[in-house]
Amino acid sequence: MTQSAVLPEVSVETPPRPARRSWQRWALLAVGLLAALTLPWVIYPPVAMDIACWALFAVALDILLGYTGLLSFGHAAYWGGSAYVTGLVALNVGVPFPLAVLAGALAAMLLALPVGYLSVRRSGIYFAMVTLAFAQMIFFLANQWDEVTGGENGLQSVPTSFFGIEAVETDSFFFYYAALPIIVAGVWFAWRIVHSPFGRVLVSIRDNAPRARALGYDVEKYKVAAFVLSAGLAGLAGGLFAISHGFVSLQEVNWTTSGKVVLITVLGGIGTLWGGIVGAAIIIVLEDQMASSGFEGIGIITGTVFVVVVLLFRRGVWGSVLHLLARRRE
Numbered sequence: 001m002t003q004s005a006v007l008p009e010v011s012v013e014t015p016p017r018p019a020r021r022s023w024q025r026w027a028l029l030a031v032g033l034l035a036a037l038t039l040p041w042v043i044y045p046p047v048a049m050d051i052a053c054w055a056l057f058a059v060a061l062d063i064l065l066g067y068t069g070l071l072s073f074g075h076a077a078y079w080g081g082s083a084y085v086t087g088l089v090a091l092n093v094g095v096p097f098p099l100a101v102l103a104g105a106l107a108a109m110l111l112a113l114p115v116g117y118l119s120v121r122r123s124g125i126y127f128a129m130v131t132l133a134f135a136q137m138i139f140f141l142a143n144q145w146d147e148v149t150g151g152e153n154g155l156q157s158v159p160t161s162f163f164g165i166e167a168v169e170t171d172s173f174f175f176y177y178a179a180l181p182i183i184v185a186g187v188w189f190a191w192r193i194v195h196s197p198f199g200r201v202l203v204s205i206r207d208n209a210p211r212a213r214a215l216g217y218d219v220e221k222y223k224v225a226a227f228v229l230s231a232g233l234a235g236l237a238g239g240l241f242a243i244s245h246g247f248v249s250l251q252e253v254n255w256t257t258s259g260k261v262v263l264i265t266v267l268g269g270i271g272t273l274w275g276g277i278v279g280a281a282i283i284i285v286l287e288d289q290m291a292s293s294g295f296e297g298i299g300i301i302t303g304t305v306f307v308v309v310v311l312l313f314r315r316g317v318w319g320s321v322l323h324l325l326a327r328r329r330e
Helices: 018-042 045-065 076-092 097-119 124-144 166-170 172-194 197-207 209-214 219-245 255-268 274-292 298-312 316-329
Strands: none
Touching: 018 045, 018 172, 018 274, 045 172, 045 219, 045 255, 045 274, 076 097, 076 124, 076 219, 076 255, 097 124, 097 172, 097 219, 124 255, 166 172, 172 197, 172 219, 197 209, 197 219, 209 219, 255 274, 255 298, 255 316, 274 298, 274 316
């Protein structure tokens, strides 16, 4: 099976004319920041925090999926692994939550290093299955090592310590604004990765790995680096998710979490970064609205939305918007 049979059409952002590029980028950034700042005023703050965490998770996966051409079905290992480490650090050390989240992200990167080294030797569906297998090993470990992880009960009462500032520690509204700079920093770091010379090499590897290798690039090392960086950002999101909810469960390392972030990324548009943010907003709000109404078949609806988008809008929501705008400029 070829890689094109596994991945939907990739729509990597192509920069417009240099005269327009700067103001369009700044305008888009301003709109994005304004939306992030006003989000908890529009919807329930914990839901807003969920959107921010899943958005960063999808952006992290897009570095691997959209820009390197590697479909990982095991990213829950880094989201959930970081969530457990963050929870344990917060419970046992009592440091402010940004430090606990940073510890979780570093742990996710350390975990991803050997997994990535072994996985990148395969491509296409084989790479996806290898990452899934490693992720299921992490799930089994979290389930069995109940002295540390709590097993099926998970980690309960994870504290939201923040330099003794009571408003942040007790109110989800203020916690959102304390955590938002971490999310923004993570998205900015992802943007710097894909718009750097390193990111250009990743795109060349995605498009034609043998040619990149012939030009002298160590393809496997670049893939491992992309894998580890992606896992670190996923861990950053997973740690914040754990602090926001105050507990960590086996759901965070389950394969369904990996599937959900793939759905969000493809729905928004792979190879765009912004697509992950749009996809996260759509899926999380949709799930929240259906759960609030008592509807139990949430997976049926989100799966249907995914199928419709893949069949009719192969570039995803944001990717289709970019394509239409590019056609209008022609």
